[in-house]
Amino acid sequence: MSAITITPISTFRTDDPYPFCPGCGHGPILDRLNEAMIKLDLDPAKVVIVSDIGCSGLSDQYFITSAFHGLHGRSTTYATGIKLANPDLEVVVIMGDGGTGIGGTHLISAARRNIGITVIVMNNLNFGMTGGQHSTTTPEGGITPTTPFGNLEHPLDICATVGVNGAAYAYRGSSFDSDLADRFAAAMEKPGFALLDVWDLCTAYYVRSNKFTRAGMEESMRSWGFEPGLLYDRDAVEYSVGYRAAHAAIIGTPVADALPVPVDYPNNLDRPMSLVVAGSAGGKVRSASRLVALGGMRSGLWAAQRDDYPVTVKSGHSVSELWIAPQEMPLMAVTSPDVLAIISSDGYGKAGPYLGAMTPDDLVLTIPEHSDLETQARVVVIDPTSAENRIPKTSMGLVYLSAALAITDPYPLDALREAAGAGSFAEVNLEAVETGIALVG
């Protein structure tokens, strides 16, 4: 009987040579990544290398792992989706300083979430693929084709940015660091968001234009205020773990399903009836319309309501157009309502087209402030102060619609009472219904 030996994978590299320029630091960085994956004895089928655009975006093709090569600066978003959907995968992002700039908000957000991905920034201080233009990490004074007289922008401190915003791990170093493979391995083993800002030489552009060398790199980093080393290392709940923990209690519970409305009453409609309530946002106009619809449905009617309001939440107008009908009807606008309730000046401001289209068979209920409105419809002025109890603004819609139903009788008022008493704010709504009925009783 021979012993079973498991041979760790000897390389995660393909046989193809890198496509990078002579002296470029990208190849050595990728070699260190390869060493880190060997050291961690990862399964290449369980690793996804996510890359985006620029020279760094060529990297994933040289590994036997799975890969997602996407759009400029968005690699962090793909990686987040992959990790969230399958937390068992080891997700490594390789991006450049270009992607860091254009995808800055994604990096910050990934750090804030502490999503368990490892981001390696190949930071060569310029856009190496497109002609050496300056990036968000180009040092002040740096000469590039787009900063021919010296860069005027302050370079981005990538580690500090993710570090102060929740990253579990942030390291700054260079492609020459002897322990870089260990740093990569440590970052990948870190449960949360890990970023390594790895400076390297762009021999095609930045090195040539700025006499930037290996010898001067670490010194330059320090002199520019970019301290190398492990800068952030903290333990915090990784996002996909936290997400699952936060939702564990509701997994398997029923998804929101239909809430059938019981039908217990007859109705008096032989054609569709349209009601419009014109009031102010924050006045529960839509809720009032909904309760009248539900009352109709309790009487066997079909219903649909189209609401109109500005983007503001509790200011401006709120108009609800409601159809109740004996047959199912397609969604359409109300042009000439059978009933129009004007319950505020905001609502009156929107009532013009309705008032102009209404006929003598139609009914307008209005607050006293607008009793001089012009329309052919029958106008009933209701003074809310004549009610027995003070009517809160948020009940005005239901009060006036209840009054309208008491006058027009499309379905039994008991159906409305049941609808009002069935949901939230039942007590307040029931009082509004009775108040409305009493005002025209």
Place this chain on the structure above:
Amino acid sequence: MGMTTNTEAPRREYVDGTSAIVRGAIDAGCTFFAGYPITPASGILMSMMREIPKVGGVAIQGEDEIASMGMCLGAAMTGAKAMTATSGPGISLYSESIGLAIMGEVPLVIVDVQRLGPATGGATTAAQGDVQFVRWGTGGGYPVIVLAPSNVPESYSLTVKAFELAERFRCPVFLLTDKELAMTLSAVDVDGPTVAQGTERTEKHEGLPYSWEPADAVEPMRRYGEGDAFRFTGSTHDEGAYITKNAAKVGALNEHLIAKIEHHRDEIEMVDADLIPGADTIVISYGVTAGAARAAITRLRSEGATVSSLVVHSLWPIPEAALNDAFEGIDRIVVPELNMGLYSREIERIAGSREVIGVNRIDGGLITVDEIMEAVR
């Protein structure tokens, strides 16, 4: 809406298109949602945040629309059925990722709850101004599929269909709706169509992720973490997703992206044709405008008019076969839409010498029944 099965008397509920879309997505097997708040699509995001965890899925609010799309693409490549929802300004930011989904052949459902544009336009105002935008909203001009519900029950059924087509053709499928359809509450039958059964993704767990032989064939999908490693790229690529500029490979890939949809129009084409023999006029409508169109047709017929109606459910690819059938014997085509004729130009292309009459509105109001009746007369 197919939510439950019940043999008792007809039961109705009062719901909006947003709820219908969410239920449709979950019934179709959606397990990943990412989106960014935007009126009038926020309801879908908020509902998904509550509902998706119940089926073991993940919903997340992205830092922006671009991130939301990126997360959906990443999740879809792990095997999840993914959906996102936004409005016109968000589709603008989705643009690059729509192209990535096309190129990488990622099934994805994108809900566009249209609002009045351009720019921020009218956030709480209905419009149908994105009907060309969703079709051509990314570089390259490659096809996508666009479905348009016209009421709450269709918001459910076409969401389910969108997932089915996304899987079938491995491409982004848009559900083009609007503020009114998403937010209008309607009474609907609870026990209508049966509960949708989501279609399973056709997968394989080893081998190359792509194939385009024959050109219209759709290769089963790989997913990260299952079987051997595989690649994905947004660049022109070979069957292994290795970047290439080889003209033969690039040509075959790009022809495949077109052929897989164009050669299968019959599987996608969906209309609600209500044709009357002897009619010389037809109303072609879609989305929210179909409501007034249907009502106008009913009233015109009650007045003795012989007029046909066709509501387009699959806006892209254009349902040419159904339209050509419907145009037989027709002299006049009325196309109401909440834009200045963005879809009627497609109708004109198919209509030949027939007269095409637009009924158009871009002030935020809905086209009325009377306006359509006027145009038909």
